[in-house]
Amino acid sequence: MSLSAHHPVLLLIVPLGFAAICPLLGAWRRSLCFWWALTGAVATAFLTWSMIGKVTPGGPLTYRLGDWSPPWGLQIRVDVPALALACAVTGIMIVFIVYSYRHARESVEPPSRLPYYYTLLLLVTAGMLGFLITDDVFNLLVLLEVTSVAACGIVAVTGTGGALRSSLKYLFVVAALTVGLILATGFLYSVTGTLDMRQLALRVEGMASGFVPVAVVALSLFLLVLAVEAALFPASWWLPDLAVSGLDPAGALVSSLVVAMASFAIFRMLFVVYPPWLATIGAARRIAAASLGWVGVLAFVVGAVMMAFQKDLKRLIAYSAISQVGLVLLGIAASASRAVAGGLASAVAGACTITCLFLGCGVLTYGLGTTSIKDLRGLGRRRPVAAAIVTVAALSFAGLPFTVGFAAKRLLLEGLFDKGSYVPAAFIFVGTAVALAVFARLVFLLFAGGVPAQDDSLKTAPATMILPAAVVAASLVALGALSYLAIPAIVAAVRSLALGT
Amino acid sequence: MSHSRFLLNLNYAVAVLIILIGLYAVITRRSGVKKVIGLIIMQSGASLFLVAMGLVGSGATRVATPGFRAATLINPVPHTLVLICMMMSAGITALALSLTLTIHARNRKQPAEERPAAVGQSQEKAAEEGVAES
Amino acid sequence: MIRKAAVIFGLALLAGGLLYAVAKMPAMGDAGAPDKTFAMPRFIERGLEEAGNRSIPNDVFLNYRAYDTMGGVLALFTSFCAAIVVLDRSRKGRSVAGPDTSPVQSSVMLRTIVRLLIPLTIMFAAYVSLMGVNTLGYSLQSGVIIGGAIVLLTLVFSLLETSRRMRPGLQMAMESASILLFIGVGLLGVLLGAHFLTLSLSGLSGRSLQIERAVLMYGLDLSIGLSAAGIITSVIFSMMREADVEP
Numbered sequence: 021m022s023l024s025a026h027h028p029v030l031l032l033i034v035p036l037g038f039a040a041i042c043p044l045l046g047a048w049r050r051s052l053c054f055w056w057a058l059t060g061a062v063a064t065a066f067l068t069w070s071m072i073g074k075v076t077p078g079g080p081l082t083y084r085l086g087d088w089s090p091p092w093g094l095q096i097r098v099d100v101p102a103l104a105l106a107c108a109v110t111g112i113m114i115v116f117i118v119y120s121y122r123h124a125r126e127s128v129e130p131p132s133r134l135p136y137y138y139t140l141l142l143l144v145t146a147g148m149l150g151f152l153i154t155d156d157v158f159n160l161l162v163l164l165e166v167t168s169v170a171a172c173g174i175v176a177v178t179g180t181g182g183a184l185r186s187s188l189k190y191l192f193v194v195a196a197l198t199v200g201l202i203l204a205t206g207f208l209y210s211v212t213g214t215l216d217m218r219q220l221a222l223r224v225e226g227m228a229s230g231f232v233p234v235a236v237v238a239l240s241l242f243l244l245v246l247a248v249e250a251a252l253f254p255a256s257w258w259l260p261d262l263a264v265s266g267l268d269p270a271g272a273l274v275s276s277l278v279v280a281m282a283s284f285a286i287f288r289m290l291f292v293v294y295p296p297w298l299a300t301i302g303a304a305r306r307i308a309a310a311s312l313g314w315v316g317v318l319a320f321v322v323g324a325v326m327m328a329f330q331k332d333l334k335r336l337i338a339y340s341a342i343s344q345v346g347l348v349l350l351g352i353a354a355s356a357s358r359a360v361a362g363g364l365a366s367a368v369a370g371a372c373t374i375t376c377l378f379l380g381c382g383v384l385t386y387g388l389g390t391t392s393i394k395d396l397r398g399l400g401r402r403r404p405v406a407a408a409i410v411t412v413a414a415l416s417f418a419g420l421p422f423t424v425g426f427a428a429k430r431l432l433l434e435g436l437f438d439k440g441s442y443v444p445a446a447f448i449f450v451g452t453a454v455a456l457a458v459f460a461r462l463v464f465l466l467f468a469g470g471v472p473a474q475d476d477s478l479k480t481a482p483a484t485m486i487l488p489a490a491v492v493a494a495s496l497v498a499l500g501a502l503s504y505l506a507i508p509a510i511v512a513a514v515r516s517l518a519l520g521t
Numbered sequence: 522m523s524h525s526r527f528l529l530n531l532n533y534a535v536a537v538l539i540i541l542i543g544l545y546a547v548i549t550r551r552s553g554v555k556k557v558i559g560l561i562i563m564q565s566g567a568s569l570f571l572v573a574m575g576l577v578g579s580g581a582t583r584v585a586t587p588g589f590r591a592a593t594l595i596n597p598v599p600h601t602l603v604l605i606c607m608m609m610s611a612g613i614t615a616l617a618l619s620l621t622l623t624i625h626a627r628n629r630k631q632p633a634e635e636r637p638a639a640v641g642q643s644q645e646k647a648a649e650e651g652v653a654e655s
Numbered sequence: 656m657i658r659k660a661a662v663i664f665g666l667a668l669l670a671g672g673l674l675y676a677v678a679k680m681p682a683m684g685d686a687g688a689p690d691k692t693f694a695m696p697r698f699i700e701r702g703l704e705e706a707g708n709r710s711i712p713n714d715v716f717l718n719y720r721a722y723d724t725m726g727g728v729l730a731l732f733t734s735f736c737a738a739i740v741v742l743d744r745s746r747k748g749r750s751v752a753g754p755d756t757s758p759v760q761s762s763v764m765l766r767t768i769v770r771l772l773i774p775l776t777i778m779f780a781a782y783v784s785l786m787g788v789n790t791l792g793y794s795l796q797s798g799v800i801i802g803g804a805i806v807l808l809t810l811v812f813s814l815l816e817t818s819r820r821m822r823p824g825l826q827m828a829m830e831s832a833s834i835l836l837f838i839g840v841g842l843l844g845v846l847l848g849a850h851f852l853t854l855s856l857s858g859l860s861g862r863s864l865q866i867e868r869a870v871l872m873y874g875l876d877l878s879i880g881l882s883a884a885g886i887i888t889s890v891i892f893s894m895m896r897e898a899d900v901e902p
Contacts (some may be wrong), residue, residue, distance in 0.1 A: 029851045033838055036729065040834035043736070043827050051758070085722040085853040091694040094722045135741045143733045158602055162726035165609055166733050169616060174739025178618065181627055185742070188620040190555055195613045196547050199540060199563045201672070203570060209598070210574050210680050213693030230679065231689070237676035426621060476810070477731070527678040541666050548662050575686045577691055596691055597712040601720055604795060611799070611883060612734025615890045619738040622894055626676035632799045637669045 027071060028083040028098050031106065032150040035064045039142035046135020057138035058117050064145060065110035075103050077512035082155075085350070090216035095155045100513035101364050102152040105284055108368045109152075109277060110374050111495075113145045113423055115488040116269040119379055119413035122482045125179050130297070137177045144170035146274065151281055156234075157293065158215050158283060161201040164249070170196040171278050172461040175266035186261035190274075193258050197245045204241035207234050208293075211282035217292045225298050235294075242289050243308055248431075250282035252349055252407075253319035257341045263338040268382035271334060275341035279369040285346045286312070289363065292351060297520040313353035317447045319346025322452040334393045336458070337377045340417055343451065344370040350357065350444060351432045357515040359435025364510060365428035365503065369416065373425055376413035379489035384410055384466075393465065400466030405486060407466045412493040416500075421450055424499035431507055462495035476478055491505075530532060534575040539566030551620030568603045575599035582646040678800065705855070707868035710791045717872040721841070721852045724875065728837050731882040735830050742893035758895075761811050769811045775790075776804045787876050788869050794880030815893040824893055829885035833878040840874045886894025 038060030046053045075081055089095070111391040117138070124137055125326035133510035137250075147167035155159050172194070176187040193448060209215060211231040224235050248255040259279070263271040290296075296303050323343025348370065351363020383405040385391050400407030416423035419430075429448070436445045522572060527534065546559025575596035663893055677812035681688035696718070716724055759765075780800040786792030809817045854871045855864065857896030 023845075026845050027825055033841075033851070036834060037838055039620045040831045042731070044831050047824060047827065050592065078865055085849050086854065088719050093719050096722075097864045111697065130743065133740050134737045135745050136743070139736050140733070140740065141738065143729070146729070147733070150729075158605070158724050159726055162605060162609065162723065162730060166730050169730065169737055173614070173733070173740050176737070177740050179741075181624070184620055184624050184627070187741075188553065188617065189668065191613065191617055191620065191765070192547055192560065195560050195610075195617070196544060196563060198609065198613075202602075203537070203540065205602075206567075206571050206574060206599075207676055207680070210688070210690050212651075213690035213695070215598075223693070227689075231681065232680045234676045237672055241673070266576075315590065344706060348652045377783070526680070526682055527674075529684075530677050530680055533677040533680060534674055535672070537677060541670050541673075543793055545662065545666055549659060556822040560800065573683055577686050578684055594711065595658065596695050597698055597702075597715045598690075598695070598720075600712040601716040603729075604716055604793065605723055605727040608879070609730045610797060611729050612886060615886055616734045616738045619741045619890060619894065623741050636854070640715070 026083070027074070027152055028096050029085065030067055030080050030097075032096075032146055035060055035142045035146035035149065036066060037144060038063070039139050042139040042142060043135050046088065046124070046132075046138075050135060051136040053138045054117070054121055057142055058114070061110065061114045061117050061140050062147065064149070065107075065114055068106045068110045068149070071098060071103055072107070075100055077509050077516060080132060084328065085197050090219055092215035094159060095216060096153045097155040098153050099285070101287065101508050103279065104364065104368055104510060106149055106152050106373075107146050108371045109145065112272075112277065112371060112492070113141065115379070115492055116273070119143060119269055119382075119485055119488040120267070121484045123267060123269070123382065123485055124177075129179060132176055133179075133493040137174065139175070140170045140173045141269075142436055144174065144277075145209065148277065148281055150283065152267075153159060155217050157205050157217055157220065160217075160288065161198060161205065164201075164285060165194065165198045167278060167281055168249070172356050174273060175262055175270045177270070178265075178267060180265065182261070182265035186258070186265045190258050190262050190451055193248070195447050197249050200245040204238045204245065205213055205329070206236040207241070208439075211235060211306070217288060218292045221295050222224065224294065225300055227300055229300070232300055236301055239289070239294050239301070239304065239308055242293075242299075243286060243312060243500060246282050246286045246289065247315070247349070249279070249314065249347065250286065251279045251342055251345050252315060252345060253322050253342055256319070256323075256345070259342060260335055260338040263341065263378075264334045264353055266436055271338070271376040272378035275338055275378075276344070276371040276487070278439065279345055281401060283345065283352060283367055284401060286349065287352045287360070287514070289388070289516045291360070291514070295520055296355070296518045309353040309355070313350050313444065316346045316348075316350030316353060317444050319343065320350060321346075321451040321454070324451040324458070327458045331393055333381050333396065333462075335395050336393070336462075337374065340375050340377065340455065341370070343455065344374065344417070347432070347448070347451075350448075351435070354439065354444075356435040356438040356441075358438055358511055359441075360514045360518075361507065361511040362428055362430075362432025362435050364514070365424075365431055365507065369424040369428040369496075369499070372492060372499065374411050374497060375418045376409060376489065376492040377417070378415055379485070379492060380400070380409035382405060382480045382485050387479045393462065396462075397465055398467075403481075404483065405490065407463075407495040409461050409489050410466070412509060414463060416496040418459060420456075422500050423496050424503055425496070427500050427503040427507065431511075432438070455494045525614075530569060533570055536566050536570035536573060539569065542566075552566070553617070557617045557628065560617065561610070564606060568606055571599040572601045623647065676815065684690050706872075707855070707865055708787075708872060709789055710787070713787055713791070713793070713872070713876075716793075717875050718854050718868075721854070721875060724879065725837055725841070728833060728879055731879075732830055732834050734819035735882070735886045737825075738886070739893065740888050741743070741858060742890070742896075759810050765811055769807060773804050773808060776807075777801060780804070783878055784876070788873050794876040795883050798880035798883030798885075799887065801884045802891075805884075805888045806891045809891055809895060813862040821888065823889065826885045826892070829881045830889075836878040836881070837875055837892055838892065840871050840878075841873065 042053055042056055045056050075098055077100050078095050084099045144167055147163050151163035172187045174190050176183050211234045212220055251259040263275040320343050323339050325338050327339045347369045348363050351359050387397045416425035419425045433445055540563050543559045543562030547556050550556050577595045700715040703712045706718035745773045780797035783792050784794040784797035842851040845851050847856050854868050
């Protein structure tokens with residue numbers, strides 16, 4: 021069997037292997053860790069992106085581990101939605117690592133922690149990729165826990181009091197939620213006898229009616245727990261502190277990527293384990309999805325409104341991430357295929373946009389010592405590149421044309437109009453308008469605010485920080501153009517999942 | 522009918538109650554160590570739930586000794602799940618205790634008035650407590 | 656007060672839903688329940704011949720569902736890295752800044768008993784681990800036992816003395832080795848034409864297949880034990896060093 025047949029499992033093993041060797045390298049020569057991590061991230065990205073041609077909506081790549089088929093063994097499956105998120109994850113990880121070259125070195129004390137920081141970045145990549153491609157419910161929750169613990173470590177690496185406290189709070193949340201997921205898996209296993217996601221759907225379909233309430237309770241528990249992990253308002257109390265107190269890449273990681281993983285888990289729950297074509301629990305699934313969708317609408321609008329009250333730029337970005345989660349889940353919970361695809365596209369777009377916002381904020385406030393908004397007055401004229409990066413990201417978040425945010429939002433709205441859900445669409449317009457106003461005020465403050473005090477001691481940000489941020493900003497526009505190629509594939513994939521083909 | 526099954530499934534019910542007791546501890550206790558103990562209780566409850574699911578009959582041995590009767594062996598899959606849960610919980614407990622200890626050691630070195638709020642506590646209550654202590 | 660009442664109310668709601676599901680679940684111990692009739696029979700009837708271990712849970716854990724176990728080892732390794740990142744406060748030039756005295760008021764009696772018990776404990780851990788080759792036994796538990804023995808040593812004797820016998824660099828090597836061992840065993844399947852984590856390699860049969868399968872499964876098991884021992888030992892060492900810093 022050629023190596024390319026093992027392509028799916030390499031997605032997890034390659035970053036994991038790099039991560040295992042990273043601490044050893046760090047003990048030998050600390051400066052090697054950055055290059056080793058960068059090599060690992062580039063290799064993983066190459067492996068992921070090279071799958072783009074191979075995976076089609078009708079033909080996902082499957083791989084049986086150990087030669088056993090489900091339900092006796094595990095299977096991994098790379099399909100179009102998973103691949104879309106995987107490409108985003110691996111691309112953003114390269115950006116994080118390059119950005120961390122100076123940023124981590126300056127902010128992390130003592131420097132002996134740096135090898136483990138890079139190891140954790142590789143581990144979070146491995147965890148996320150493994151999570152995206154798995155076809156087994158229990159494996160899903162184990163890798164979600166791995167991703168969250170790694171993210172926890174990445175936030176705590178700075179060692180400041182705030183970072184440690186918020187990281188501990190997040191760890192308690194994740195640990196408690198993992199127990200909830202284990203319980204839900206247990207319920208589902210006791211009435212079906214398998215843990216493979218596709219087989220679960222078939223077993224739920226053919227279930228004796230006496231056991232159906234158990235499956236319904238399992239579904240509710242899954243959705244409840246995953247909604248908290250996805251930081252869906254009002255279960256998002258843990259996110260702002262966590263995003264603000266760590267390094268810039270750490271903030272972007274938790275508020276866009278890790279919560280996108282939880283949203284993807286909800287997608288898997290609603291479309292693979294409990295797909296729309298199930299008859300036995302069709303009513304329960306519709307009710308669950310509808311309530312999730314309405315909470316998503318609430319989260320989107322409330323997140324945007326809370327953005328307006330923030331005095332700190334990083335906190336503002338964190339609340340924008342909370343708003344984005346609402347949009348993603350609103351899409352996933354909708355009943356039209358294009359809306360669901362729009363939700364997934366929003367997750368990808370949100371990951372890139374929020375990353376760009378955090379990194380742009382870091383570059384903008386480099387050397388300032390503060391991220392409070394009133395101190396940014398007029399900064400745009402002293403640091404035009406950084407301000408441009410933040411502006412492009414803000415435009416993408418608000419969904420203005422030519423950006424990936426626009427493509428995703430347009431797809432979502434088209435889907436909502438397909439099924440005649442005009443009320444959520446109206447709320448989307450409201451929330452978008454609020455977010456646009458908040459960002460417009462920010463950009464105006466940056467460029468047209470009063471004359472800043474002449475501070476010649478302000479150092480320019482290093483190129484290794486500006487360049488990654490600029491690349492992400494450029495990709496927001498590039499992806500907006502490229503999305504017209506990817507979107508039909510995602511819609512087709514969602515449709516086939518929904519119909520059970 | 523469901524009434525009698527509930528009594529048969531008492532093990533599951535007790536395991537669920539243990540999980541909820543642990544969850545109560547995680548939410549309401551202020552001390553980090555007590556929260557970690559709550560987490561451990563939750564994880565134990567989850568393991569108990571899973572293991573109870575594997576029971577067949579009266580619970581014969583799990584080893585295929587010569588001459589075993591296949592019908593009496595218990596379900597091995599929940600045991601696998603429990604082992605993996607134990608691995609996860611060992612890691613989480615170690616990390617949670619490390620964080621709690623580091624925060625505590627850092628608080629010890631600061632004067633009482635500047636002490637930041639404990640995990641889950643509000644800033645004002647911590648300041649009150651600081652004043653009450655000194 | 657209101658907060659506690661709200662928490663209890665929320666938990667009561669949760670309890671209601673969960674206990675309702677418990678009431679509707681298949682009866683415990685029922686051999687005809689869906690989960691016992693779907694996948695389980697093959698494990699029990701053909702587990703020994705297909706996977707090679709008389710203990711069926713070991714079969715499932717290390718052969719059929721070995722990928723899940725890899726997730727578990729990954730969880731241990733990730734927690735190790737995160738814990739080290741939090742606790743690492745090493746200053747330049749000092750490898751182990753450990754206290755010279757033990758934190759426990761230890762008498763001669765305590766020290767002697769511990770010194771006698773530690774070898775027996777480690778032997779017991781080895782027994783628990785090696786039993787897993789053909790019957791019930793897991794290296795996770797034995798790794799934890801060894802970790803516990805080291806904790807006992809560190810408490811009763813001093814960190815300095817214990818770390819002379821088990822250098823901190825060793826734990827990092829153990830953790831990395833555990834992941835590399837697991838992946839290595841899994842890749843054997845890839846190199847020889849089957850899938851990742853295939854443990855019954857083609858071309859062998861009978862006695863040699865038995866031996867080969869047992870060795871590979873034990874390799875996977877060992878990596879779990881290494882990881883568990885490494886994380887417990889490194890965390891106790893770092894915590895002891897942390898406790899040293901107080902005035």
